[in-house]
Amino acid sequence: MIAGVLLALPGLAAATELRGYSVDGDAIPQSLTGRAGDATRGRALVVERSSTCILCHSGPFPEQKFQGDLAPDLSGSGRRWSEGQLRLRLVDASRLNAETIMPSYYRLDGLQRVGAVWRDKPILSAEQIEDIVAYLVTLRE
Template sequence: MQPYVVTDDAIAAALTGAPGDAAQGRALVLNRTSTCILCHSGPFPEEKFQGDLAPSLAGAGSRWSEGQLRLRLVDGSRLNPATIMPSYYRIDGLTRVGAAWRGKPILSAEQIEDVVAYLVTLRQ
C-alpha cells in the first residue's frame, strides 16, 4: 500500500506518482467485480443494468476535483461515515471483510489512479 496524505476533502497526489489510464479506468468502472455500476449509473449506454443507490457518475469530473475523487475512492467513509460505498484502498479498521480480501485493498494504487483518470473526463 502506498502512503498518501489527506488534506481537507482530497488526496492531491497520485498514489502511484503518475497519472492513470482513463481507458483502463472506464473498463474498471464498468466491470461488475469492482462494483461501481452496481450502485452508480452514468453515461454508459451499452450497459443495460446500472445502479440507482448512489449519485450518477455523469458529470463527476465537473463536481469534484481529481484529489476529491481520489479520496472518495480510497476511503469515502472519511467524508461520510455512514456511506455504503466501499473503501477501495483501505485495509485498517474494517470488520466485515471476506477472508479472501483480508489485508488487501479492493483496488490497487494503479487501479485507483485509472478510475480517477476516467472519472475526471466525465464533465457532463
C-alpha cells in the same frame, strides 16, 4: 450483499502494502502512484459489473443495460469533484461520510466483516485507483 459482490471482483489487488498518501481537507491531492492513470483502463474498470461501480452508480454507459441507483450518477463527476476529491472517495469514502455504503477500496485498518480473501489486501490497487480517477475526471457533462 456487498461483501458477496466484492468477493467476485476480478484482479484482487496484488499489493498487500498500501502506498502512503496524505489527505488534505476532502481530497488526496497527489497520485498514489506518482503518475496519472489511464482513462481507458479506468472506464473499463468502472463498467465491469464485478468491479461494483455500476452496481450502485449509473452514468454515461449506454452499453450497460442495468445500472445502479443507490449512489450518485457518475455523469459530470469531473465537473463536480477535483481529481483529489475523487481519489479520496475511492480510497476511503468513509472519511467523508461515516454512514456511506461505498466500500473503502484502498484501506486495510478499522474495517469490519471483511472476508478472508480480502484481509490485509486492498480491493483495488493504487494503479487501478488512478485509472478510475483518470476516467472520472473526463466526465464533464
